[in-house]
Amino acid sequence: MVRYLVHIGEVLIFPGLLFTAVIGLVTSWIDRKVTARVQMRVGPPFLQPFYDIVKYMIKETCVPAGASKFVFLAAPLFGLAAVTVASTILWRPMVWPEKSFIGDLIVVLYLLTIPAVSVVIGSFASANPIASIGGSREMKLILSYELPFILACLVPVIKTGSIEFGRILAEPMAAASPAGIIALIVAIVCMQAKLTLVPFDMPEAETELTGGAYVEYSGPPLGIFKLTRAMMLFTMPVFLITVLWGGIPLHEGAVPAVLGAVKYVGLIVITVLIRNTAPRVRIDQAMKFFWGPVTLFGVIAVIVAFIEGL
């Protein structure tokens, strides 16, 4: 009984929903503040993302005529549930090193795809042509970045011979070797697309699709999508740090934990600076980019990792 309560607490409170949501919203504030400073503005106050989420919760929920009501309203919850579970599985071995299981890397890889899939499902269910264009772009983007992303995640698997976060964290970090560095760069580029930030924000494309995949969402479902995005903004860099860059080991004391947090903030700042200095590319350019050079570098990283292991 107590065991189940602990599990529920893990999913809902500490490494799961509440923790990820709070840190994710703070991260989205960092994103907006740094963006404002880059544009020589003052930027929003610290609690702005929290005000936004509360505001969405009190607004009316509009379901467009002709939309599939159940799928339209359930899609945001799929994404939220997936990112919550992914974050829980990801953080457990960093807090309690014995709490990881064989194959959790693969489970998290799948779970991190579901928020993007939920956007696709929700946009197609909303019976809006603009949302359909956004959804089809999101789908093409998933097809483009998944292959190089998984190639980059293969490097630590080859180096440690394990698909378990606990083992990967116990071994020396992959980014200390040439293969790991190439894999990290490939993974950072894929993360930018996975978070659908500029230059890969064509699914929502504020200026041409007026919100794209989210165009028909209002009130609480839109708030859940925004929350999911904020949580992904937290979970994705932590995932990269975990598999490639030594993780954020909270159980090893203050110094490694602070070092991990510094790595995390560094990745966030790189992401925000890319998003503020690059223009949006077209979807065909993005697909050529990911299936061409990025996949090539991913394959090179895998081959170099094999050679290093000989």
Add this chain to the structure above:
Amino acid sequence: MSFTVNALTRSLNVFHLSGSACNNCDIEILDVLTPRYDAERFGIVLVGSIRHADVLLLSGAFNRKSAVRLKRVYEEAPKPIVVVAVGSCACTGNIFAGSYNIFEPVCNYIPIDAFLPGCPPKPEAMISAIVKLIGKLKGK
């Protein structure tokens, strides 16, 4: 004042609906978002879809054709929604009042919460209007 009203007034998403405006008001509205005035300090951002909006910002005189669309956009908006008419054209019709295609001022089509006259109104006047509007929302 409840926490939810506080959250609403601190996070206003603005949808800008231009009804055949001459672009003067539109340019002044964009001024409010530029680094000099930076409305995002108060949580005010422009959004592309009426479904995401808390404020419906009108500029320009609404004629027989665009008034139909205005009504439809207002009905599509998730409530609670605040409507602000920016510029003399949106408030009264200005020099176009009584012309062959503009029958009546926009307040006869949908309820307006704040009128902001001027041709065009200054960005400072818009910020003043936002402050008054927030006061009105909190008073409700």
